[in-house]
Amino acid sequence: MSGPSEPKRATRQRDADRTRAAILTAARTLFSTRGFANTGVREVAELAGVNSSLVGRYFGSKQGLFRAVLEEIDITPMLHGDRRRFGVDMVGVFFDEPDSSGPLLMMILSAADPEAHAASVEFLQTKVIAPLARWLGPPDGEGRAARLNILWSGFLTSWKLLPIQPLAGARVASTRRWLEAATQAIVDEGSA
Structure with missing residues (x-):
């Protein structure tokens, strides 16, 4: 009662x-x-x-x-989709969700503080690299996960934090296609 x-x-x-x-x-x-x-x-x-x-x-x-x-940031939902569309789906998050670059910007802008930097490094390893590496599997899942992180963070930095002119306007569509293909190529390295 x-x-x-x-x-x-x-x-x-x-x-x-x-x-x-x-x-x-x-x-x-x-x-x-x-x-x-x-x-x-x-x-x-x-x-x-x-x-x-x-x-x-x-x-x-x-x-x-x-x-x-x-802790709110979670890549695992992206790991439940169609593996053959991962590049398109993941890059779609960057382009189609307004706050998609927020976590990266948050970590980069906070890198000067030792505690925030340590939290960011720990987060990347435990919440992005490790689950992505497990999902990618052999060969070299962790290396491939690291390469994906490098690819995505480089792109987002050049697009949002330190914007470069070639990523403005009409060129964004071709860059999106390139990023989708580059992401998918890293995912597919394990299935060759």
């Missing part, structure tokens, strides 16, 4: 989930546009529309918040 506190507890949980999500969204936005050092807890809280003490309550510290934002 449920008592009068049941609905309040459920409402509180929904509010807590919404607050946590708003903080993470604000942090992702600020970390990916300003970096770790230039983002303050108060600024995150203000953008999220919450009291700054809630950031500490939910995440412990700015470093904890940075790690929590990284």
Whole structure:
């Protein structure tokens, strides 16, 4: 039998989930546009529309918040699609999702802080390279996963962070096709 506190507890949980999500969204936005050092807890809280003490309550510290934002990023859904379309599907994420370059920008802009840098390196290894390497399998799954990371991060850096002119306008379509083919070629190295 449920008592009068049941609905309040459920409402509180929904509010807590919404607050946590708003903080993470604000942090992702600020970390990916300003970096770790230039983002303050108060600024995150203000953008999220919450009291700054809630950031500490939910995440412990700015470093904890940075790690929590990284933890939200998950490549594994991409590993459940058709392997023959991986290049098209993965590159589609970069082009078709507005925030797709956010995690990379967040890590690059935060590289000057030792703790944020260490969290980024750990994240790349455990949440991107390792699952991708397992999915790719032999031969040299880890090396191929590293090459994919190099390819994607180089492209996103040249397109979003340090934009180069050849990636502007009409050339983007041909670059997209090249990136799809280059990605797929690395994936297909194991099936030759």
